[in-house]
C-alpha cells in the first residue's frame with residue numbers, strides 16, 4: 316500500500332484516486348505524520364503531494380529527512396519535489412515566470428521502471444502549476460525530463476528509489492499521468508494491484524461481523540447510493556440484526572419513496588420500515604424561508620423520528636453511516652476542515668444523543684468505488700448510477716416557503732427535467748440535473764389571458780466530486796423541449812430560466 320503525505324494541495328485527493336485506479340490501496344495522511352508512525356504504517360511507497368507553500372518560507376511544511384533513508388521509494392510532486400530537493404542538498408528558487416497550464420515534457424531517460432516511455436511517446440503534454448522551480452540537483456540525482464520553462468521537470472535517483480516531478484501527473488490535463496503514477500506504484504514500489512471491490516467486499520463483511528458481534532444495527536436510507544450500499548453490505552454481514560428505516564419526508568422526487576421501498580423489498584429482499592412523516596415535515600417547515608433554518612428543522616425532525624423508530628424496535632447499539640473517504644480526508648486534511656457553507660443533513664447529532672456507535676463500512680472508499688462495490692453486491696444499476704440528491708430534498712430547491720402545492724409544482728417540473736435528460740441519454744454524463752422553484756412571479760400570456768406565475772430555474776452541472784462544478788452546456792434543443800414542456804404542462808409556472816453559474820462562486824444547490 317501507498318502512503319500519500321498531504322502538503323495542502325487541492326489535488327491531493329486526485330492522487331489517491333489515480334493510485335486506487337491502478338488497483339493499489341493508498342491513504343492520505345497529513346505531512347505532519349511522525350516518522351515512527353510512517354515506518355509503522357509499512358508503506359511500499361510514499362508520495363509527497365503538492366502544496367501552496369514555498370520551501371524557503373519560514374514555517375513551510377516539511378518532513379523528517381530520515382524519510383529518504385528508509386529504503387522506501389518516494390515520489391515528490393511539485394512542492395513534494397521541491398521539498399525533497401531542498402532537504403537533500405539541491406537548490407530551489409523562485410522561477411522568473413510562474414508556470415501555469417499546459418507544457419510539453421521531453422523525456423530524456425526512463426530510469427528503471429519509472430517513466431517507461433519510448434519513441435514518440437517521449438514527448439508528453441503535462442500540466443504545470445508552480446512558482447518555484449529546481450535550480451540545482453541534489454547529489455545522486457539526474458534529469459529525467461525537461462520542459463521549456465523547467466529544465467529539471469522530472470528528476471530521479473534510481474539507486475535510492477527517489478523520484479520527483481514538477482508537473483501534476485494526477486490531473487486529467489496530463490493525459491499520460493495515470494500511466495506515470497502506475498509505473499511508480501507498480502513498477503518502482505512493486506505493488507501488485509490487488510485492490511478490487513470484490514476482495515474489499517469480503518474484507519468489509521468480515522470487519523462488520525467482528526465489530527458488531529451479536530448486537531443490533533440501525534440504518535437510515537436516503538434513497539441515495541451511499542446509504543443503500545452501506546445497508547446492503549451490512550445486511551450481507553449480519554442479516555436481521557440490521558433494521559433499515561426509510562423516512563418519507565414528503566420532500567422526495569416523484570415516485571422515489573415507492574421505488575426505494577420496492578427495490579429493497581422485492582429485489583434485495585431486505586425488510587424496510589417505511590415511515591410516512593410527510594405531514595410532520597410540512598408542519599415543521601411552515602412559514603420557514605431561511606435556508607439554514609430549513610436545514611436545521613429537517614435535521615432535527617429526522618432525529619426525532621429516528622429515535623421513535625429505534626425505541627419501537629427495542630433500541631439499537633450501532634448506527635450505520637455511508638461516510639465516504641472524501642469526508643474523512645476533509646476532516647483530517649493538512650488545511651483542516653473547511654468553513655461551514657451549508658449545514659449538511661446527514662444523521663449528525665444522533666450518535667451522541669442515542670449513545671450509538673458508528674458502523675461506517677465505506678469510510679475508505681471513493682464514490683466510484685462505492686458504485687463498483689454496489690455492483691459486486693448485486694444491486695440494480697438505477698440505484699447505483701443515481702445522481703446525488705441532498706438529504707433535505709426538495710425543501711432546499713423550493714425557495715421561499717415550502718408548502719404542499721409548491722412542492723407539487725416543483726415535483727412535476729422536476730420529473731420533466733429528469734425524463735428529458737434521460738431521453739437525451741445525458742443522465743450518466745452529468746453530475747446532477749434538477750429544477751428549482753423560485754418565488755419570483757412574472758407576467759406571461761397564455762392563450763388570450765394574462766398569467767402572473769412563478770419561475771422554474773433549471774440547474775445542470777458537471778463535476779467530479781461535487782466540490783467544484785461547471786454548468787453543463789446542454790444542447791439548445793433539449794433546453795427548448797424542457798422549457799416548453801414545463802410551461803405547458805405545469806400549472807403555476809410561466810417562465811423557465813437556465814442557471815449558468817459554476818461552483819465556486821455559486822454552489823450546486825440553491826440553498
Ligand code: XMP
Nearest residue numbers: 658659660703704705706707781822823824
Ligand atoms: P452544494 O450545494 O454545497 O452541493 O454545492 C454539493 C453536493 O452536495 C449535495 N448536497 C447535500 N447532500 N445532504 C446531502 O447528503 C445535504 O444536506 C446536501 N446539501 C447539498 C448537493 O446535491 C451536491 O451534490
